[in-house]
Amino acid sequence: MSDPVSPPQKPLAACIRGVTRSFGDGGTKLLVLKGVDLDVRCGDITMLVGPSGCGKTTLISIIAGTLAADDGQLEVFGNDLRKMSKAAITRFRAHTIGFIFQQFNLIPTLNCIENASVPLLIQGCSTRLAEKKARALLEQVGLGEHAKKRPSQLSGGQQQRVAIARALVHDPRLIICDEPTAALDAKNGLLVMEIFEQVARSPERAVLIVTHDNRIFSHANRIASLDDGKVTDVHDADGSSPLPDHIANLAHG
């Protein structure tokens, strides 16, 4: 077990200190995050595990800037998200963060190239250049021959690979994945993670994955467990020590 605060050797992508977040008012107020401390490091794949309802989704939403924290400090690549305007956070997300969703969230009426080019179009890139880069990434994830197909013509694993291409096409410095293998069978889940690791891992980039799937823990550098609104443990998965039982048990929650 290690401290949630990172050792100094790798630059920090996200630095979270004492972040709280509640939902509702008065008697129905529910405190979901109760002072979270966590560092997400560049070059690492950090996995966030914990039982259902422990606040994982709320935490990645806050790190992604799609949800505001009530209190605490939150810096992503040195930017204090709590001091930024909504418009600035939106621009920040467009340029800095790549997303992979549990249900892929590909637009069904667009083909793979068009779907993968969306983040560049959001940035204002020309369609031609965006689609050129999207095609190159689709080649990298092994979907070059399916580039003109629509999501409905692909398997779940292939759709998630399109989502990976979409998450990487604008070369973001932080990738946030929400249960990327939850909708896939075991074989496809592992295949997707292998491809993802090959194309996404970079010394300048941080990857934060929320998952329940303990089969993909082997891809992680660090595994942070969240329980009852707090990070209770961060395990450095460098192979020097086995995965603690309490993390493995949490992952099944």
Next chain:
Amino acid sequence: MLRLALKMLFGDTGKYLMLIAGLVFATFLMAQQAAVFCGLMSWTTATLKNVPAPIWVVEKQVEQVNETNPLLDTDVARVRSVDSIAWASPIYSGIQRVRLANGNFKIIQLIGIDATTLAGAPPKLQPGQGRLEDLRLPHAVIIDDLGRKRLASDKGRPVELGDVFELNDQEARVVGIADAMMSFTGGPYVWTTYERALQYTPAQRKMLSAVIAAPRPGVSVEQAVADIERQTGLRAFTNQGFGSSDKDFNTTTVWWYIRNTGIPISFGITVVVGFIVGMAISCQTFYSFVMENMKHLGALKAMGTSNWTLCTMLTTQAFTVGFVGYGIGMLLTGLFARAALENKQPPFYMPISVPFAVLGVILFICSLSALIGIWRVSRLEPAMVFRG
């Protein structure tokens, strides 16, 4: 992103077609019904177009041209005696029955004009279809193009010059065929001389329907009308077209029909139904389209698409279906217009304001649809994409 928005729209073929169908329906119904209404209203003033004269003088209770309260024959002379009048001629106008050679009866609009001046004669005879002067020949009548079909004894053989029919047991021989606007009653126009018109009509004590007149050079029509009313006590109108003035016979006639018949209510209800149905289909379908795409719009928002861009995308989608629907709707209206004008009915007249007004209504519907979508999207939290 706008290209992407259009791809999202066109990709959902079912909803796209539904949206288009709703707007086509609304456009067609509003434009077509408004044009038929305007056409019908223009038919009410057909006599004023087919009997052209700058001034119409009628009995003082008359409010519209199809209403005839006969004048005394001497009223023609009274109008002529007004200083500002250059000429004045008697007009007979009434609905009569024609007996065809095959024994059938048809309704016509009989017009009697002054034989000397031929004032009030049809503005245009069809090329090679008789001479106006021939109206002075015995039993001579001029019919309009509609009369060629309606007054034909044999189906498939339209009336030709020289053909005869009976009016009040007296012969009427066709000496000319004119182009004319169709009458409100639907019967063809038949012109003859004033004296002969009186013979064709069952006798009454007073039979002068109106006096047509023109002002002297240098005198305005309005001034001449005022002089006639002041000096004769009769009612005089200008004939310059609907909306030209309150003293225009076209204007008073159309307004009389609007005020005293259920025609505008009937057409108005249809137009409103078109608007409501179009709006309901469009708004409901677009809202459903937005709701079905909410997950994807949320993902776009999470990935850094601004609210402004999303609003622009929705507005582009709404206005695209609006313009396509309007275009197809107007195309259908054009096809309907072509058929109506070829068949001379139903009445069809589309003032330039109608397509613009319909476009305005369609854009209003699209704006409303887009606003509903924008309202939903602006309330959308990007974090929702992580909640599955």
